[in-house]
Amino acid sequence: MVRSLAAVFSVLLLAGSGWGWNLARVAEASVSRTDAIPDDGNSDVNGGAHAGAAMNLLLVGMDSRKGLTDEQKALFSTGDADGVLNTDSMMLVHVPADGSAASFVSLPRDTYVSIPGYGKARLNSAYARGYNAASGGEVEKDAAGAQLLVQTVSQFTGLRIDHFAEVNLLGFINLSTIVGGVEVNLCAATQDSYSGADFPAGVQTISGTDALSFVRQRHGLRSDLDRVVRQQVYIAGMLRNVLSSNLLLDLGKQQAIVEQVGSSITFDEGLNVFDLAAQMQNVDPGSLSFQTIPGLTDAKVDGADVLKPPSQAVVNDFFATLTADPAPAPPPAPSSAAPALAPSAVTVSVLNGSGVSGAAATAATALTAGGFQASSGGNAASTGTTTVRHRTGDEAAAALVVGQVPGAAVAVDDSIPVGAVQLVIGGDFEGVGQPVTVEAPASAGLETNERTATDTSCIH
8 A cells, every 4th residue: 555655656756757657657548546535524523624735544454355366365465365455554654745755554454443333343343344235346345335435434523534545465465575675673473373474583585475464463462552553664675775875776676566566556546646745855765754543542341342442532632733733933032132122111911711700910910020011902802722812023022922921832923012012812821931731632641653764763
């Protein structure tokens, strides 16, 4: 899945190369398409679509044996599972509008979620339920399966899913071989007769059948989350290879990758490979991050092993943080060469947005005692965040006020008179001379598991 997209990106990274664009045309012309993005049941938590060029892409690895011979099924330890429609691996990828990074979040197959119209079940069953309930031929059934999966993921994450990409097992095996294998690092030796995994401890390069065994291993691990980490680490290694200078200069290997992409991947009808590649042309391994939904816990439901997510509020907070625009840079500090500004030269209007009666008057009195020319300006719209507002050029005056309310947010507002500062008291205000109380996000305290594509530390 991800490796196919990364392969296309690498071709387009050849700046100004007609050869690269020609290869991209080959991929665009040969790749399969499906009507995966539904008209309803796919929106962000506020009921709309996000703005700008930011993108959320659902990547899916199908547990399908289509295209494998009986000999390959035995060699790859896949079992006899023709017709299996479970989505073996899923990741949500967020690409910001400037294309400077990509955040990959694994959605474990056993995550216990609500599937629209079917109640609660494991996430990997959503595609099959949509497929089996649909009428028509294979094309219509595939689209219905993809759409129900997209609706399920959108409802679970609180995000709109813009695009969909799917890769099959054979495509993964072939791509892993083309790139020359991927270096992984195991903390301990491991073995699993079910998947065919048999790996020593330490650093090693794996590809082909070994790569498939590595990402599919479920037995002999501490939990199914270890399997998710293996998938992330292998994909990260694949991306490092694809973005390496060696591959970018190997036109023959690029052609082999793109031809494989065209034969093994399915995109939604609206995904434009050229636009996406152009958006991400400056990305590097250090700006590719991988993590898993925090707070998942092992449980059994009706005798089946599942991973129960934390509360919906925690899940929504996690994904809202993931897709939030980068915070604006703070205003520059006043130059050390500038003459010192005295509090008596600063006029402060204090507005009360905290809902606490008399808070503005009390704060104005305290600021006046500190040498400021402060007065109460009445009430403001209710807010949880205490903010110091100032006109462009009055950064030094604002800094003096922030010094009296440590941690307060700072905003530029050119409607404020020159030399004046506005202090808007929010629900986090504790008083002049006290830092604001910043409420921890809902996901605070949960173990962080983020790693970048440059992280080569050992895994279990």
